[in-house]
Amino acid sequence: MRILTFAVCAALGLPVLGAAVFTSTPVYAQPKAKAPAKKKPSDAKKATRYSAEVTVLHANNSGKGIDKRIGDKPELKKPPFSAYDTYEWIKQDTLPLKKGQPKTVELPNKRVLKTRLLDVLPNDVLKISTSISRPRGEKYLPLLEVKAKAGRSFIVAGPPYKGGILVLVIRLVAEKA
Amino acid sequence: MSEYDVTPEQLMSYVDGELDGADLEQVEAAVEGSPGLEAMAAGLVQIGDWVRAIEAVPGPNADRDASLTDRILDNIDAKQAPTAAAAQLRLVAGGTHGDERLDSSSKLVWGVAALSAAAAALALVLGGAPAQTSSPRAYVPVVVPAAAGSDNTASADDEPDREGDVAITAVDFGTSQGSIFVVSAGGTSTPVVWLTDDAASGGGTDL
Numbered sequence: 001m002r003i004l005t006f007a008v009c010a011a012l013g014l015p016v017l018g019a020a021v022f023t024s025t026p027v028y029a030q031p032k033a034k035a036p037a038k039k040k041p042s043d044a045k046k047a048t049r050y051s052a053e054v055t056v057l058h059a060n061n062s063g064k065g066i067d068k069r070i071g072d073k074p075e076l077k078k079p080p081f082s083a084y085d086t087y088e089w090i091k092q093d094t095l096p097l098k099k100g101q102p103k104t105v106e107l108p109n110k111r112v113l114k115t116r117l118l119d120v121l122p123n124d125v126l127k128i129s130t131s132i133s134r135p136r137g138e139k140y141l142p143l144l145e146v147k148a149k150a151g152r153s154f155i156v157a158g159p160p161y162k163g164g165i166l167v168l169v170i171r172l173v174a175e176k177a
Numbered sequence: 178m179s180e181y182d183v184t185p186e187q188l189m190s191y192v193d194g195e196l197d198g199a200d201l202e203q204v205e206a207a208v209e210g211s212p213g214l215e216a217m218a219a220g221l222v223q224i225g226d227w228v229r230a231i232e233a234v235p236g237p238n239a240d241r242d243a244s245l246t247d248r249i250l251d252n253i254d255a256k257q258a259p260t261a262a263a264a265q266l267r268l269v270a271g272g273t274h275g276d277e278r279l280d281s282s283s284k285l286v287w288g289v290a291a292l293s294a295a296a297a298a299l300a301l302v303l304g305g306a307p308a309q310t311s312s313p314r315a316y317v318p319v320v321v322p323a324a325a326g327s328d329n330t331a332s333a334d335d336e337p338d339r340e341g342d343v344a345i346t347a348v349d350f351g352t353s354q355g356s357i358f359v360v361s362a363g364g365t366s367t368p369v370v371w372l373t374d375d376a377a378s379g380g381g382t383d384l
Contacts, residue, residue, distance in 0.1 A: 078361075141370070144349075145346045153343070154343055156370045157369060
């Protein structure tokens with residue numbers, strides 16, 4: 001009987017339990033115990049709203065300089081961005097970040113940027129995924145995963161647009177309720 | 178067929194309704210004659226019910242996020258699984274059927290094993306699958322482009338994952354080409370994904 005018991009336990013992924021019986025170690029049933037109160041993952045995250053602020057810029061060499069609406073972006077004066085003397089502010093969109101609710105925004109070249117919140121880590125550190133699709137639905141940038149603290153930015157640049165390129169400055173924002 | 182002759186595989190097949198003919202009759206008789214086997218079969222049935230209940234959760238495209246987890250947990254609570262489990266344990270440990278072929282500790286193990294297997298199955302399901310990419314290609318490694326090889330650039334891999342920082346953890350360029358680097362300016366380091374493709378290099382279409 002013990003051999004059969006051990007075999008069944010092993011088959012169920014309980015080799016330790018099977019061994020306990022095999023060595024005559026008593027195994028007691030736990031009384032009907034109430035499972036510890038489950039802290040639902042969403043409880044601690046309801047107080048803060050997260051979003052991705054997508055600023056679309058057009059980099060070109062038309063000699064117009066950096067649009068004042070862009071604000072202070074010293075990165076644009078560093079290589080390789082300094083290869084363009086003009087940065088025009090095209091638009092800015094704020095995409096709410098909620099798990100399971102990807103958001104999209106159409107870019108000036110008809111490509112579609114999609115953002116998705118993957119996880120919220122301690123200290124307002126977010127893990128998001130981003131992708132860019134061509135108008136016909138083909139993936140242009142299939143996947144870009146970023147982990148960043150709210151308030152920080154990353155840049156996606158290079159899609160050609162009107163003799164220059166598009167520069168997407170994506171900043172993660174945390175808004176306390 | 179006695180309970181000693183019933184293998185776990187046979188019992189699972191019996192529970193799943195995959196046995197027929199003589200095999201079905203033999204296993205059925207063994208289960209009916211053994212409280213231990215009966216408890217084990219009941220545990221396997223419970224596992225199947227839980228898994229099917231989880232699979233029935235709507236939203237096939239939903240991420241395994243908090244809302245899905247909440248729904249699963251609520252579903253389990255609604256079925257009062259812990260209560261049923263405890264009752265099952267008491268039945269096996271009580272041994273009121275007078276069948277002495279199983280000693281009490283072994284009977285108990287049947288029930289505990291079934292419930293533990295149920296918990297393991299639930300943990301496997303609740304554990305979720307890793308995020309899937311839209312492409313089977315592996316992530317490309319982080320590279321530093323030659324044009325960015327100045328003092329103002331660095332590989333994203335070289336950047337420590339310290340608080341307040343930002344890091345690119347995975348990239349799939351698909352059919353495009355591109356590079357990843359970091360531009361440091363104004364006291365901050367900003368990761369950059371720079372895409373290049375035929376249209377960009379050749380000055381062709383903007384799409």
